[in-house]
Amino acid sequence: MKNAFLTLSLLIFSIVTSAQSELPKTANDVSPLLIGEKIPNLTLKSIEGNDINLSDTFSKQKTILVFYRGGWCPYCNLQLGALGESEKELLELGYQIIAVSPDSPKNLKVTDEKDAINYMLLSDSKGELTKAVGIAFQAPTNYESMLSKSSDGLNKSFLPVPTVFILNENGEIQFEHITPDYKHRITTELLIAAAKSLQ
Template structure:
């Protein structure tokens, strides 16, 4: 009996550590670096169907964007701004893919509200954000809003807003990571980076 109790306590300890292994704040993250490969992950489309990230990245060079959720006004401004740069980026041979912890049904709300034409994907359990090294422990005041946004799946992490330019081999060629969620990469800088990498 003691062995069983010890084992249960050990498992609970590991589970607690797994959650606390997330960086404490946005400035403590250790993101993947230029030259490293984007890890494959199964995400969800707006219709709730699963999709392999690799199958998406294999199609075209990609502007891969991570945002906090459709509840974040700064994220909505950024998504709308990306929409304005989309034609230029498409003409350069890129696709835009934006990932958040939002549940598929909330991606649909964001798509309609921000008039987004590019692909939105759901990473509610945070597997991809954590593998990318950009997830951190959400402050307590955010927990209700992220739980609602993810339809109850996520109540402990936020992704640091990030933009990666990824080649057809899934390698990171450029990254812009902003622990201060109020500041995002400008379209001018993003398009300039995309143009320089294409040449």
């Protein structure tokens, strides 16, 4: 009986270790979806904690889909602010803006109020979408406590590479900008130019 328990314990440990090692080790090692591929139809949480179906949301209009690290990241906050400043022009071009992070709905609300954001923020605390899109990587160990706190304990292991996708109404990627160096983000000018080119 002891041998069976030991074997089972080792099996569980190896499964957990294997699952953790599936994430790329660094931001430079990710394998994101490519232009022409479709964002998976998953359900994320809104600021209010409501379920938001992605396919239904994308089908309403073309989408600027942004992945950011969290409200604790000053570079992300600068990017979210710049998006807010360009939102009027992007809306006039027929786009909606959706920003996704591992933050819990409660912490999304803090970001929303602090940065006076008008567009949609969604929570992917378990990383289901971030991993499916191929932009999740293993967070350094010194991030674990902060990630756990910002996700209400649901994430201790992954970070998203800062990414911007432009999608059509079918959720298909028409443009992407992926920046493994989190200190550098797409400029507002480039984003608007890309959005105009896809009109």
